[in-house]
Amino acid sequence: MAQAGVSANRLELLQIADAVAREKSIDRQVVITAMEDAIQKAAKSRYGSENEIKAEVDPKTGEIRLARLLEVVEAVTMEATQISLEEARRRNPAAQVGDFIAEPLPPLDFGRVAAQNAKQVIVQKVREAERERQYDEYKDRVGEIVNGIVKRVEYGNVIVDLGRAEAIVRRDETLPRENFRYGDRIRAFVYDVRREQRGPQIFLSRTHPEFMAKLFAQEVPEVYEGIVTIKSVARDPGSRAKIAVVSRDASIDPVGACVGMRGSRVQAVVNELQGEKIDIIQWSPDAATFIVNALAPAEVVKVVLDEDAERIEVVVPDPQLSLAIGRKGQNVRLASQLTGWDIDIMTEAAESERRQAEFTERSATFMEALDVDEVIAQLLASEGFSSVDEVAFVEPSEIASIEGFDENTAAEIQTRAREHLEKIEAELDAKRRALGVADELAEVPGLTTAMLVTLGDKGVKTVEDLADCATDDLVGWNERKDKDTIHHEGMLDGFSLSRQQAEDLILASRVKVGWIEESALAPEPEDGEGEGGTAPDAGTPSGDETTLGAGN
Helix, strand or coil: HHHHHHCHHHHHHHHHHHHHHHHHCHHHHHHHHHHHHHHHHHHHHHHCCCCCEEEEECCCCCCCCEEEEEEEEEECCCCCCCEEEEHHHHCCCCCCCCCEEEECCCCCCHHHHHHHHHHHHHHHHHHHHHHHHHHHHHHHHHEEEEEEEEEEEEEEEEECCCCCEEEEEEEEEHCCCCCCEEEEEEEEEEEECCCCCCCCCCCCCCCCHHHHHHHHHCCCHHCCCEEEEEEEEEECCCEEEEEEEEECCCCCCCCHHHHHHHHHHHHHHHHHHHCCEEEEEEECCCCHHHHHHCCCCCCCEEEEEECCCCCEEECHHHHHHHHHHHHHHHHHHHHHHHHEEEEEEHHHHHHHHHHHHHHHHHHHHHHHHHCCHHHHHEEEEEECCCCCCHHHCCCCCHHHCCCCCCCHHHHHHHHHHHHHHHHHHHHHHHHHHCCCHHHHHCCCCCCCCCCCCCCCCCCCCHHHCCCCCCEEEEEEHEEEECCCCECCCCHHHHHHHCHHHHHHHHHHHHHHHHCCCHHHHHHCCCCCCCCCCCCCCCCCCCCCCCCCCCCC
C-alpha cells in the first residue's frame, strides 16, 4: 500500500488515502498528513538527515512538493539548515532574521528501503489516529452497556470487536465458568476508557455491580424512566446478588416491577448472568429496616445500631443463624455491601450469654470501685448503669428510687464514685505530666485526661501537634478491600469518639494556635427540628436498640 502511496501516480495516492480513511473511520487529512511524514522521512534519508525537509501532498491533485527549509541568520554556522541574511534577501527582499526560506527540491524516486520505511511511518500514524478516534468516541460512554462479537481469547482475556473499536474483558471481569469462543455475541459494561501505548483502550466488565443495574434498566421500563430507582447493588458474580430498589410513585411496587409478570423481567437478567440468583430488596431510609430487609430470607428479632462506627448487631433465632449468614458467609457479606454497614450476627442464646457476661463485668467493676457488696453492685448494673461515671453524675433521685435504696444510700454511693474518679484522674494527670503533655493542650475543650495520656503515648504533646492532625488520625478509617471492611485504628479509637467530635477537637486546637478564626467553629443553622443536634459526649453509649417482630 505504502509503496504505491509514495509513487508518482498522484491519483492513486489520493485513492489510497480515501480507502484507508474509510476503512479505519478516521479523517482523510490524517492519512494525507501521515503520507507527508513518510515522504519527509524518505527524503531525509536521501538528502541527508541534517537537512530540514518539508513535504506537502496537495489534497486535491495529489501532487507531491518537496522543499528544504533554511533559517535566515546573521552568520551561518550550519550550512544544511541556515542561510545568511544577505543571501536570503537576494531570493526574497523582505526576508528577516528568524524567517525560513523554502528551497524546492526535485521529486524523489523512492527505492525499496525508503518505500518500506515510508510504509512503517504511515501504518504507525494511522494506528495512532485510529486509537485516538476510538478514545474520543468511547470516553463518554463509560457506564453504558455495549454489544460486540468475540474476536479472540488470550489467556482468559476476551478481545471484543465492537464494530468501530476493539475492547477487552479481562479474565477477572468475566463470570466464573463462563467460556467464550470466536464469533460469540457478548454484552458487557464499559467501566473504563483510557489512553495506552499499545493494545485495547476500552475495558469491559460482566462482574461490575453497575452491569446488573443497567440490565435492569433495559428490562424494566419503570427503572429506565426513573420511577423506580436502584439505590445499590451487591454481587458475588455468577453466584448470588442483592439489589435495593425504591419507587417515587406510591402506587408502584418497586420489587414487583423488577420481578415482572411471573418473574419474566428478573429471569431475563438472570439468564444474561449465567443463572446468578438475585434478591430484590425494598430500600428504606431507616437503616435498621433496610438492613433487616437486606438479610432476607432470614428473620430478624432485634437490631442494635452504632451509627458512629456504622456497625449493627443483628439478633436472629437460633435456627435462623445459618440462613442469615449464608453459605461461606455470602448472605451477610452481600447485605453488608448493599447497605454499607458492618453487620455482626448472633443468636438469641449468644446475645443472652453476652449480656450476662457484661452484667457480671459491670457488677465486679462497681464492687471494686464503690467498695460495695455484690447485691448493691448487681442492683446498679440491672438498673442500666454501665460505668462509674454514670453513677457519679446522675441525679441522686435515680439511685434513690432503686428498690431497697434511700437518699442516704444514694448520696454515699455517689460520694464513693466521685472519690474513685478523682483518684483515677489524679493518677492519669500525673502520668500526663510525666509524658510531657503540655498544660495548654489540656485546655482544649472536649479532651479528657485519659485522652491526653493516650495522645502523649502517641507523640501528640502540644496544641500544635493536635492542630496538625487529621480526623482519620484520631478515629481511624474504614477501607473496603476484597469484599471485606478493614478498620485502620486511630489514636483515640478506644474512646467512642465520633468523627464530628474528633473534627471539633482539631478545629478548637487550630483556633487556639491561631491557624483559623473562631468564627469557623460557628454551627450551621439546622433545616428542621430533630435533625442533626449535639453529638453525644465521649463515652456515652450510642447504640439504639430496636425490637422487631419476626419477619419484619
